[in-house]
Amino acid sequence: xxxxxxxxxxxxxxxxxxxxxxxxxxxxxxxxxxxxxxxxxxxxxxxxxxxxxxxxxxxxxxxxxxxxxxxxxxxxxxxxxxxxxxxxxxxxxxxxxxxxxxxxxxxxxxxxxxxxxxxxxxxxxxxxxxxxxxxxxxxxxxxxxxxxxxxxxxxxxxxxxxxxxxxxxxxxxxxxxxxxxxxxxxxxxxxxxxxxxxxxxxxxxxxxxxxxxxxxxxxxxxxxxxxxxxxxxxxxxxxxxxxxxxxxxxxxxxxxxxxxxxxxxxxxxxxxxxxxxxxxxxxxxxxxxxxxxxxxxxxxxxxxxxxxxxxxxxxxxxxxxxxxxxxxxxxxxxxxxxxxxxxxxxxxxxxxxxxxxxxxxxxxxxxxxxxxxxxxxxxxxxxxxxxxxxxxxxxxxxxxxxxxxxxxxxxxxxxx
Ligand SMILES: C[S@@+](CC[C@H](N)C(=O)[O-])C[C@H]1O[C@@H](n2cnc3c(N)ncnc32)[C@H](O)[C@@H]1O
Numbered sequence: 073x074x075x076x077x078x079x080x081x082x083x084x085x086x087x088x089x090x091x092x093x094x095x096x097x098x099x100x101x102x103x104x105x106x107x108x109x110x111x112x113x114x115x116x117x118x119x120x121x122x123x124x125x126x127x128x129x130x131x132x133x134x135x136x137x138x139x140x141x142x143x144x145x146x147x148x149x150x151x152x153x154x155x156x157x158x159x160x161x162x163x164x165x166x167x168x169x170x171x172x173x174x175x176x177x178x179x180x181x182x183x184x185x186x187x188x189x190x191x192x193x194x195x196x197x198x199x200x201x202x203x204x205x206x207x208x209x210x211x212x213x214x215x216x217x218x219x220x221x222x223x224x225x226x227x228x229x230x231x232x233x234x235x236x237x238x239x240x241x242x243x244x245x246x247x248x249x250x251x252x253x254x255x256x257x258x259x260x261x262x263x264x265x266x267x268x269x270x271x272x273x274x275x276x277x278x279x280x281x282x283x284x285x286x287x288x289x290x291x292x293x294x295x296x297x298x299x300x301x302x303x304x305x306x307x308x309x310x311x312x313x314x315x316x317x318x319x320x321x322x323x324x325x326x327x328x329x330x331x332x333x334x335x336x337x338x339x340x341x342x343x344x345x346x347x348x349x350x351x352x353x354x355x356x357x358x359x360x361x362x363x364x365x366x367x368x369x370x371x372x373x374x375x376x377x378x379x380x381x382x383x384x385x386x387x388x389x390x391x392x393x394x395x396x397x398x399x400x401x402x403x404x405x406x407x408x409x410x411x412x413x414x415x416x417x418x419x420x421x422x423x424x425x426x427x428x429x430x431x432x433x434x435x436x437x438x439x440x441x442x443x444x445x446x447x448x449x450x451x452x453x454x455x456x457x458x459x460x461x462x463x464x465x466x467x468x469x470x471x472x473x474x475x476x477x478x479x480x481x482x483x484x485x486x487x488x
Contacts, residue, residue, distance in 0.1 A: 424450025
């Protein structure tokens with residue numbers, strides 16, 4: 073059945089919402105202000121899904137990427153960039169209010185000047201000479217010939233590899249402040265060094281080629297064993313004036329210019345002078361090392377042993393000695409150091425901090441908490457847990473992932 077409706081809002085994942093006689097219809101690839109004729113694709117009890125048959129008024133735009141409608145890499149490229157930022161701000165505001173149960177200042181999302189080719193890490197599946205990105209919601213490979221969010225040279229390398237080597241996936245990481253590239257070839261069986269020689273002779277700025285063996289039939293990309301085929305298992309980048317060594321397993325933010333904005337927001341949220349600070353879920357130490365010069369002392373806590381090794385090396389590399397890194401779970405290790413801590417900055421994975429960690433903040437009456445989050449739903453859930461003891465001063469969203477529905481936030485909480 074066909075209906076004509078105006079798009080008035082968005083779902084969390086960027087579908088347009090319109091209504092017919094008060095009944096909500098979620099429309100793919102439509103933006104607020106579009107007036108569309110739609111065809112229902114799936115009817116549920118309280119809502120329906122639909123696709124656009126015809127635009128009567130169009131505020132959404134033609135996506136720059138011709139594979140956008142097939143590929144699962146981007147979700148909202150049909151929205152003008154300013155509208156993407158508005159969508160993210162509203163999504164954060166609604167979620168913090170609904171799940172977090174607080175009324176607080178939600179600042180406008182900080183976007184990029186040029187929101188393209190920002191990703192410094194790509195993972196691409198191969199099936200023989202076929203390489204690409206997964207089709208939305210499937211494991212079918214879309215044979216993409218161009219990409220507007222990946223680093224351009226990293227993408228070229230994926231094309232160079234087509235048909236030359238028997239791999240399951242390639243992982244490519246590139247530095248932002250120099251042109252170093254790391255290529256990780258993931259295969260079922262060991263590869264010859266020859267492919268590394270070919271890569272480096274074609275792209276002399278490749279500083280590291282790793283062969284990771286993964287013969288398991290699971291969704292996990294990296295296997296346990298890796299061999300260095302060229303260079304060393306590291307490359308160097310720079311972030312807010314500090315140098316970092318990154319290995320092929322380390323967590324490292326994927327959009328460095330926006331990470332600099334995000335970290336500046338986290339640092340300026342608190343007065344760090346003479347303060348003892350915890351950087352929980354610290355990865356390779358990038359947040360803690362960025363503010364160590366302003367603080368009295370910093371403790372970083374991280375579960376991944378490779379990241380802890382890298383964090384210690386990074387402290388040495390930058391001559392920073394008022395910081396120590398502790399390997400283990402933040403929710404457990406925080407207990408042993410929390411006495412005398414003034415500020416906690418926490419940057420957990422998507423699942424959020426969880427109750428034991430939050431309870432230690434409450435039990436120890438930590439005065440100021442800066443919560444950096446890549447998942448506003450778990451941020452809001454954790455805010456709700458802290459509500460009785462903490463006020464949320466504001467939430468600042470930052471657009472780390474243009475053209476996708478993901479949004480990063482910095483929330484400042486103070487003891488009531
Ligand atoms: C979103 S990343 C943040 C890393 C770092 N703050 C940054 O900006 O690059 C989350 C980090 O938490 C680590 N992690 C996951 N679960 C953890 C836990 N229970 N305790 C400590 N670290 C954990 C991951 O290995 C990852 O490095």
